Amino acid sequence: MPPRRSISVEEELTATSCTVDAETLENLQKVLGAFDENLTAVSRELGLFSHVEGTKIVLEGEEAEAGARVLGSLLSIVRAGESVDKGNLLYCIALAREGQAYDLGEVMEGVVVVTSRGKPVKCKTVGQKKYAEAIKSHTITFGVGPAGTGKTYLAVCLAVAAFKAKEVEKIILTRPAVEAGEKLGFLPGDLQTKVDPYLRPLYDALQETFGFETYQKLMEKGSIEVAPLAYMRGRTLSDAFVILDEAQNATREQMKMFLTRLGEGSRMVVTGDLTQTDLPEGKTSGLKQAVSILKGVEEIAVCTLTEKDVVRHPLVMKIVRAYEKESEMEKKHRKGEKK
Numbered sequence: 001m002p003p004r005r006s007i008s009v010e011e012e013l014t015a016t017s018c019t020v021d022a023e024t025l026e027n028l029q030k031v032l033g034a035f036d037e038n039l040t041a042v043s044r045e046l047g048l049f050s051h052v053e054g055t056k057i058v059l060e061g062e063e064a065e066a067g068a069r070v071l072g073s074l075l076s077i078v079r080a081g082e083s084v085d086k087g088n089l090l091y092c093i094a095l096a097r098e099g100q101a102y103d104l105g106e107v108m109e110g111v112v113v114v115t116s117r118g119k120p121v122k123c124k125t126v127g128q129k130k131y132a133e134a135i136k137s138h139t140i141t142f143g144v145g146p147a148g149t150g151k152t153y154l155a156v157c158l159a160v161a162a163f164k165a166k167e168v169e170k171i172i173l174t175r176p177a178v179e180a181g182e183k184l185g186f187l188p189g190d191l192q193t194k195v196d197p198y199l200r201p202l203y204d205a206l207q208e209t210f211g212f213e214t215y216q217k218l219m220e221k222g223s224i225e226v227a228p229l230a231y232m233r234g235r236t237l238s239d240a241f242v243i244l245d246e247a248q249n250a251t252r253e254q255m256k257m258f259l260t261r262l263g264e265g266s267r268m269v270v271t272g273d274l275t276q277t278d279l280p281e282g283k284t285s286g287l288k289q290a291v292s293i294l295k296g297v298e299e300i301a302v303c304t305l306t307e308k309d310v311v312r313h314p315l316v317m318k319i320v321r322a323y324e325k326e327s328e329m330e331k332k333h334r335k336g337e338k339k
Contacts, residue, residue, distance in 0.1 A: 116209065132158060250285070251283060
C-alpha cells in the first residue's frame with residue numbers, strides 16, 4: 001500500500017474563492033459523484049458557486065473555505081479506497097460548518113472486525129474512532145450518545161475481535177429489563193423468553209459478526225452469555241468482555257452493582273442515551289450519575305457521541321437534531337417559569 005499523502009487544498013488569494021485539486025480524473029469523478037451530485041449538494045448546503053477546471057474544483061462564495069474542507073475530507077475517503085455516500089457527505093459538511101477538517105480516510109482505514117460474510121467493519125466517524133480506541137485502551141468505557149451512532153454495535157464488534165484474539169474467554173452482554181411503553185408481563189413463556197425482546201439487538205449483532213452456527217455453538221458452550229442486568233448480581237466477571245447496553249435505564253444501585261462485578265482480565269463497556277430514559281419519574285439514571293462521578297478516574301474513559309456520529313439513514317441525524325432542539329427549548333421554558 002503506497003504511503004498516505006497529505007490532502008492538498010490550494011487556496012486563491014481572495015477569501016471567497018478556494019480551489020481543491022483531486023490530482024487524478026479518477027479521484028475527481030469519485031469526489032464529484034454521479035452527475036456531480038456530491039458537488040451540487042456541497043454547493044447547495046453552503047451557498048457556493050462551483051465549477052471544474054481539469055482535475056481542480058473551484059469554489060466561490062462566503063463559505064468557500066468550508067466547502068474546501070468538505071471536498072478535502074471526501075478526497076481523503078476516496079484515497080483510502082472507500083466510497084463516498086450520502087451519510088459521510090453530510091457528515092463532512094457538518095464538520096466543515098464547525099471549522100473542522102479530518103483525514104477521514106485514516107479514520108476508516110482500520111478494520112474493527114470482519115463479519116461472518118467477509119464484510120469488514122470500520123469506524124465511519126471521528127467520534128466512533130475515538131470511542132473504539134478508548135475501548136481498546138481502557139478497562140471501563142462509557143459510550144454515551146443518541147440512537148444510530150453505533151455505540152452498541154461497535155462495542156459488540158470489539159468484543160468479538162478480543163474473543164477471537166484470545167484476549168478474553170467470554171463475552172457477556174446485558175441490559176436492564178425496563179419497559180419502554182410495551183407491556184410484556186402477559187407474554188407466554190419463562191422469564192428468559194419474556195426478556196428476550198429486550199436483548200434482541202444484542203443477539204442480532206453477535207449473529208452478524210460470528211455467523212449463526214458459530215454463535216449457537218458458543219452460546220451452548222457458555223462462551224457467550226446474553227442476560228438481563230438482574231442476573232449479574234452476586235457474580236465476579238473475570239476474563240470477560242462485558243457490555244451493558246441501554247444503561248440509561250439502570251438505576252443508581254444497579255449501576256454500582258454492575259461496575260463492582262469487574263474481575264481480573266475483564267473489560268467493560270457501558271452504553272446508553274441519556275435522552276431516552278424509561279425509568280419511572282423521580283428515579284435518577286445510574287448512567288448519568290456514573291458518568292458524572294467517574295469521569296477522570298484512571299482506566300475509565302467517557303466518550304460522548306453526537307448526532308454527527310449517526311451512521312444509520314441520513315434522515316436519522318436530522319430527527320435526532322430536531323428532538324435535541326425541542327429538548328433545549330423545553331429546558332429554557334422551565335428555567336423561565338422558575339424565574
